[in-house]
Amino acid sequence: MSDSAFAIHHSAFSVSFTLNGSPVSVDVDPADRLLDTLRYRLGLTGTKEGCGEGECGACTVYLDGLPVDSCLVPTYQVQGRRVETVESLAPKRLDPLLAQGATQCGACTPGVAMTSCWILDHPDLLATHTVRELLAGNLCRCTGYDGILDGIAAAMQVRP
Amino acid sequence: MPLPIQFTYTGDAARYRCVGTLRWTVYSPIVQRLEGLAKLTGRERYVDDVPLEGFLWGATVRSPAPRGRITAVHFDPSIDWTQFTIVDHKDLPGPNVIALIESDQPVLAPGYVRHMHEAVLLLAHPDRAALRRAVAAVRIDVAAEPAALDFRLAPRPDQIQYGPDNVLKHLHISKGDVERALAAAPIVVEGVYETGAQEHVYLEPQGMIASVEGDVLVVRGSMQCPYYIVKALKHTLGRDEARLRVIQTPTGGGFGGKEEYPSTIALHAALLALKSGKPVKLVYDRGEDMAATTKRHPSLVRHRTGVTPDGRLLAQDIEVVLDGGAYVTLSPVVLSRGIIHAAGPYACDHVRIDGRAMFTNAVPFGAFRGFGAPQTHFANERHMDRIAARLGLDPAELRRRNLLRDGESTATGQVIRDGTDRQAVLERALALADYDVKRARHASFNASGTVTRRGVGVATFHHGAGFTGSGEVMLASRLHVAGLADGTIEVRSANIEMGQGTLTVFTALASQRLGIDPAAVRIAEADTARVPNSGPTVASRTAMVVGRLVELACDDLRRRLHVEGATGETVRAAIRRWHLEHPDTALVAEAAYEPPPGVVWDDVNYRGDAYGTFAWGAYVAEVEVDLRTYETRVIDFVAVQEVGKVLHEVLARGQVQGGVAQAIGWSLLEECRWKDGAMANAQLTNYLIPTSDDLPRIRVEFLETPYAYGAQGAKGLGELPMDGPAPAILNAVAAATGADPCVIPLTPERLMQMIEGRMQNAELGTR
Numbered sequence: 026m027s028d029s030a031f032a033i034h035h036s037a038f039s040v041s042f043t044l045n046g047s048p049v050s051v052d053v054d055p056a057d058r059l060l061d062t063l064r065y066r067l068g069l070t071g072t073k074e075g076c077g078e079g080e081c082g083a084c085t086v087y088l089d090g091l092p093v094d095s096c097l098v099p100t101y102q103v104q105g106r107r108v109e110t111v112e113s114l115a116p117k118r119l120d121p122l123l124a125q126g127a128t129q130c131g132a133c134t135p136g137v138a139m140t141s142c143w144i145l146d147h148p149d150l151l152a153t154h155t156v157r158e159l160l161a162g163n164l165c166r167c168t169g170y171d172g173i174l175d176g177i178a179a180a181m182q183v184r185p
Numbered sequence: 186m187p188l189p190i191q192f193t194y195t196g197d198a199a200r201y202r203c204v205g206t207l208r209w210t211v212y213s214p215i216v217q218r219l220e221g222l223a224k225l226t227g228r229e230r231y232v233d234d235v236p237l238e239g240f241l242w243g244a245t246v247r248s249p250a251p252r253g254r255i256t257a258v259h260f261d262p263s264i265d266w267t268q269f270t271i272v273d274h275k276d277l278p279g280p281n282v283i284a285l286i287e288s289d290q291p292v293l294a295p296g297y298v299r300h301m302h303e304a305v306l307l308l309a310h311p312d313r314a315a316l317r318r319a320v321a322a323v324r325i326d327v328a329a330e331p332a333a334l335d336f337r338l339a340p341r342p343d344q345i346q347y348g349p350d351n352v353l354k355h356l357h358i359s360k361g362d363v364e365r366a367l368a369a370a371p372i373v374v375e376g377v378y379e380t381g382a383q384e385h386v387y388l389e390p391q392g393m394i395a396s397v398e399g400d401v402l403v404v405r406g407s408m409q410c411p412y413y414i415v416k417a418l419k420h421t422l423g424r425d426e427a428r429l430r431v432i433q434t435p436t437g438g439g440f441g442g443k444e445e446y447p448s449t450i451a452l453h454a455a456l457l458a459l460k461s462g463k464p465v466k467l468v469y470d471r472g473e474d475m476a477a478t479t480k481r482h483p484s485l486v487r488h489r490t491g492v493t494p495d496g497r498l499l500a501q502d503i504e505v506v507l508d509g510g511a512y513v514t515l516s517p518v519v520l521s522r523g524i525i526h527a528a529g530p531y532a533c534d535h536v537r538i539d540g541r542a543m544f545t546n547a548v549p550f551g552a553f554r555g556f557g558a559p560q561t562h563f564a565n566e567r568h569m570d571r572i573a574a575r576l577g578l579d580p581a582e583l584r585r586r587n588l589l590r591d592g593e594s595t596a597t598g599q600v601i602r603d604g605t606d607r608q609a610v611l612e613r614a615l616a617l618a619d620y621d622v623k624r625a626r627h628a629s630f631n632a633s634g635t636v637t638r639r640g641v642g643v644a645t646f647h648h649g650a651g652f653t654g655s656g657e658v659m660l661a662s663r664l665h666v667a668g669l670a671d672g673t674i675e676v677r678s679a680n681i682e683m684g685q686g687t688l689t690v691f692t693a694l695a696s697q698r699l700g701i702d703p704a705a706v707r708i709a710e711a712d713t714a715r716v717p718n719s720g721p722t723v724a725s726r727t728a729m730v731v732g733r734l735v736e737l738a739c740d741d742l743r744r745r746l747h748v749e750g751a752t753g754e755t756v757r758a759a760i761r762r763w764h765l766e767h768p769d770t771a772l773v774a775e776a777a778y779e780p781p782p783g784v785v786w787d788d789v790n791y792r793g794d795a796y797g798t799f800a801w802g803a804y805v806a807e808v809e810v811d812l813r814t815y816e817t818r819v820i821d822f823v824a825v826q827e828v829g830k831v832l833h834e835v836l837a838r839g840q841v842q843g844g845v846a847q848a849i850g851w852s853l854l855e856e857c858r859w860k861d862g863a864m865a866n867a868q869l870t871n872y873l874i875p876t877s878d879d880l881p882r883i884r885v886e887f888l889e890t891p892y893a894y895g896a897q898g899a900k901g902l903g904e905l906p907m908d909g910p911a912p913a914i915l916n917a918v919a920a921a922t923g924a925d926p927c928v929i930p931l932t933p934e935r936l937m938q939m940i941e942g943r944m945q946n947a948e949l950g951t952r
Binding site: 054056064068069070071072073074075076077078080081083110111112114116119122123124125126127128129130131132133134135138155156157158160161162163164165166167168169170171172173174 | 216217218220221222223224225226227228229230231233234236314385386387388389390435436437438439440470471472683684685686835836838839842843844845846847868869870874876877878879880882883
C-alpha cells in the first residue's frame, strides 16, 4: 500500500546479507529495524518484540556471531553481514532447557534460547562471568530464571 | 487426624514417590511441557505472528488529561484523513459500556474523560508508520476539572465523581467483639502499611485481531478469558453469540493483566474491523501497554492488634483501603479477596475488617496475581513481626503460637478442617532455611562493623483457591470431552495456556483418568465456537476446579460408552465402535461444576466458607543490605507450601519460582512513578523488573495433603507465591538494619531516607 499522503519519503534501497546460512536481499527503508524486517518482511516470526528499546532481549539474534537486540539494529547496517535467528537453532540442543522448565509463556524464550546457546558455545566466558551475569540481558517474567539456569547447566553436562 | 476423604488414584501406583511422611509426588507420564519445544524454537505463533493478508493496523488516540470535558478534537490538515478508518463513540451500535461488574466504563470516551490515556478515538490504516504519525497528529483538548489523585485522602467536594464519597465498594467482616477485646487486651500494637502499584510486564504485550468472516465477527488474541470477551462484544455490538467467535492465541504471560483488559482491545479492534470491512490488528507496544492497561491496586492497611504478653492474638482490627482508579472494573472482588485474607492464617476470636476501594482519576487498577491478598498479607505479616519485636519474641515463635489448627476458624468463621499441618509447613521452611543458625550468625556478622548487614525474615500465609464465596457456583462452569472417530480424546474448555501449563496438565489428567497414552489426548483451541464456557483462567482455579471437570467428563464419556471403570485400549476401542454405529454424530461427554458438599457462604454478611479450600505457605528470606548504597539483595529464599497434590513437579516448581521472583520485584524494585494518575515511567528502561543477576536461587518444597474436590487432589497454586515474599523480605531488612520499613517497594532511596532518619513511613508513601 502506498504511503503517498505523507511528507517523509525515503527511497527504499536494497540490503543483502546472509540469513541463517542463506543469502537474502530485501528492499528496506532507512528507518526499518532488523526486528521488523525479519518478522514482517521475511516471515521469521520466531524473533519477538518485548520492549522495543533494548531492555528485554526477546528479540536477540546473532550478528556476525554476537548476540544483539534486533530492535536496536537498523536493517541497513546488516549489509554484507551474517545474521542468525532462533529458527537456526537445532531443536535437539534445546531439549535440556525444555526438560528443566526453561520456558513457560514463551514470549521471552526465543531470546533466552539464543543467549543460552551462545553461552554454551563460549564456555570460556565462564572463567570471568557467571551464567546469571551473562543471562541478565534477557528478561523473563515467568520462571524466576531457575529453570533457565538449570537448563543451561544440564546442557553443559551433555556437551560432547 | 484422618483426611476428610480417602484419596484414591486409579492409575499405576508405582508412580508415587514418597518423600518423608508428608511429601509424595506422582510422576506424570508427560514429563515435558507439551508446547515447550515450539516455544523454544520460535515456532509458536502469538497474536502478532499470525499470518494475515490485506489487513489494517489499528491504533488508539488517548486522553491527555486525568479529568475533564473534551472541548475539541483537532486533525492535522496536512494529513489526508480519508485514507484512515476513524472510529469514535458515535460509531457504537449499542451501549457505550465495557460489560463487567458495573456498567460505568465506556468503550470510547463520550465527550468526557476520567483518566489519562482513556481511549477517545480509534484509527486504522494499512501502513503502520503512517498510522503512528497520524496518532501524533490528532490533538484532543480537555477542559480540565479537579482530579482525585490520592486514594489515601478524603476527597474534596469538587473531586467527588462516584456516589457521595468516591467509595467504589465498601465491605466488612466481623467476628466476635473487637472493641471489647481490644479494651481488655494487656498490649495493643498498631501499624500502618502501604504497597505501591505493580505493572504485570507479561513479556508479550497485549493485542487482538478482529475480522468479519461471513456473518460472524471473529476476534483472535492474547487473553485469559474468552467468554468475558464474548460477553463484552455481545453487550456493546448487539450481536447474538451465534455471530460472535473469540479465539485465544498462545498467550505470552497474563498474571491477571489479560483477565479483563483484553475486552477493551477486542471491542476497539472489532469496531475498526466492522467500520472498515477489513481485518484489523491492534497490538500495543510496550510503552502503550504499560501506560494504558491495568496494574496491581495500591493499598493502605491499618492494624490495631490486642495480644497477650506471651503472644496470643486477642483481637485484630484491620482497615484496608485500595486505589481502584477511574472505573469499577474488578475492584469489588479484589477488595473482597483482600479483606478475607487480611487477618492471615491465624486463630483469633475477635476480628473486624473494614475495606474500601476508592475511586480516583488514575488509570484503572485491575486483576494481578494474588488479587488483593498480597497487599493484605504484606501488612499482616509485617505487623506480626512488629508485634514480635514489641514482645521480645522470635517472629517464628509468634507465628507458631497463632497458626490455625484444625477445628479453629478464620476471620469469616470458616472452620478449617482439611487435615493439613500448617505447623509442619512452617517448621520445614525454618529447617530448610537454617533459620536459627542464620539468626545467630547474623548477630555476630552485623556486630562486626562491616558496611553490609544481614537478616532473615519469615512469613506464613494462605491463599483461597478458586472464585470467592459463591463465585464458582455462579460461574457454573461446563467442560466437554469428545471421543473422536479415530479413538482419540479431545478436551474442550475455555481455559487457556499462558505459560502456567494448562495444556500439559489437562492432557496428563485425561490420559491418567482414562489410562491412555497422552499422545491420544489433545486439547482443543480455546475457540468459543467449539468450547463450552468452563470459566475464566484466573484465581488459581484451572488445575483444581477445571481439571476436576476434565476428570468428571472423562468419567461421563465412559458412562455414555457403557464402559465404566475401563481404561486404555478398551476405552479407545469403545469410542471407535460407537462412531461406526453412529456415523456422522459427535460423541461429546460433559461435566458441570458442583460445589463441594457443606460449603456455605453468606455473601451479605461475609460469613462462612469463603473458599472450598486454602493453600498454605511459609517463606523465609535472607537479605544483605549495603549501607553505602542502601541496596537490598535477597541472598537466599526458601519457599515451602502445602498445595494439595502436585500434578507436575517441574511446572509447579516453576510457578513458585516465577511468583516469588515477581514478588521480589514488587518488594524491592518495581516502582510506578505517578504523574496525573498515570505511570510516568512506562518503559522497561526505568521500571525495573528482576534480572537473573538480581535473584538468588529460589528453593522450593511442597508438602502434599490431597484435596478431595480438586483434580487428583490438587489445590490452587499459581497465586500463592505472590503472597509471602514481600513481608518475608521486609522482615529480613528490619532484622538486618533495625529499621522498621512498612512501605514497598523498598527502593534504596526509601531505605536511605528511613535509615538516615529523615523520614518516617508515612512520608515514604507510594505517591
